[in-house]
Amino acid sequence: MKKIIIMMIGLFLSFHSYSQQVTWQCTNVIVDNPSAFMSVWNDFMDSDFGRTLSPNAIFQFDHTSSEFSATHQVCWFSENAADIQANWEKFRNSKMMNISGIFETWNENVKEEATVLGQSLIADPAGFDLKFAVVYLIKVEDPASYGAEFTKMKKAFDATERDGVLELHEILAGGEPGVTHEVIVRSKSMADWLEARNEFVSTKAFQEFISSTRPYSDVLHVLTGSPVQFYNAN
16 A cells, blocks of 8 residues: 555656646637637737636637537636636626627627536646647546656657647546547647657657557547637736
8 A cells, every 4th residue: 555655646746747737628619700709809808807817718720520510719727726717707797798799709600519627737838839739639547557658758758859748638527528638749830740740659658658558548539729819828
């Protein structure tokens, strides 16, 4: 028992040596008129009311399968989970007051497809604004083992001194059926990601990670996207 406790403490410390835990809530949306939506959203977030909200970002999906109709994500994130909860009420009130025309624009241009609540396990918010992201939606049956193996692989990746980052997130509620975790790879561009990917997938560290985690994990979907705009994220 003592050995198990020591191992778990070591795993916890290895997670947190990499990360600030960020709680996030993302709504996958279909936006009929992105230009009109972004114009109103910019005005809304630049209002006195909008500046009271937690950090927020708009992402666009670049590559998805036929199972996904969403064109964008509206994401709220904070190190304080209470801020995320407060956004629900604030945003609901803002639509009722129609600040900057947000109510009409949301109703006319936006269709909500899914809402996901999650937390980062291994992530650095400083890398959130990199211009290209690949998102692996994963079903994990042994989270502790997966996290330990991911940590080992990330150390090997970080040693390559690439500009990209690797992140591990836990899905707490919502999202796609069967998905328990997200692995996100962020890079400066699709070309940079492809170059790094083609090199790293052949390394011993990556092959050991795949071999070790295959018995208890399964990649269900792979998506790509890019940030459109960040707000209140100083």
